[in-house]
Amino acid sequence: MRAVLRFLASVMMVSGALLIADAGATLLWQEPLSWLLANRQQGRLEEALASPPQRVLDRKPLKGDAIGRISIPSAGVSDYLVEGTETADLRKGPGHYADTPLPGERGTTAIAGHRTTYGAPFRRLDD
Template structure:
């Protein structure tokens, strides 16, 4: 007798109720959205910093190599042997005094969005290029510190004002709140090194407190924070608290010395 092989017929899979399907789909979307948000956070807090800091270091190196490659400035004219006044004597003497040390007449503005100086703050271990302008895409998001175009240039009379990110994109001003009165701030350019000393820190003010960038800076929101005499100021600004842009943190410094290259 021939044995028959039984045939097993699979039953149809029971269809999930509509409510279960909706919950399952919602859970999948939530997991996917969470993964996307996590990647965005990693990109903003890690990858943008890595890219910007690397680019900023490269730019500092390029600037320093350009400055080192410049030909040395000519020395003073030798004194004439017959005792008569030379070309630089009397009315033609080289300028001296504070106006000469701080740059004299106004120099032309550097090209927009171009790095042209290096900011160094030893207390917080910062070395970062300074570019002309404060645009996000062209300057700040590249990890640079930006120079407000209508403020004084570093080393000159007035107020040289700089801005930088506190978080993401290199975050050069992440630890700006750690500066204390007397701390040294250095600005190097092709012409000279300018040494500033920190005078005051305004931990929080509104974004509209524009007088902190005035030639003689003061806070219109916090009147106790005020300078009254003309000088060569350096103002550093960034957002605060961390990871927000609700307020501004301001550090003021005053020029103490200039060392020509």
């Protein structure tokens, strides 16, 4: 019985240490796992935009497609922009609201992005 209690105590101490380490990593690195996944998605978007089509098609981009790059040097933003604002789209990077004009078109373009998760592309906008 004593060995079982000692084992459970060890498991609980290790679990507590892991939870504290995760909280510290989250505070320091803004959700490291979601940052890693978002960074991987940014690489895929970069590949998609590396060889754009030879001619421009007169069509709306599909949800989740890379549509360009957003760069805000003063806020440290340099990410590929995707079409759509659903969770799956924003996991890839900042997303364009489909009911607003595309960047470069006449009108006001609206872009969504996270401050704390999925790579946190807009974490320094207020700095």
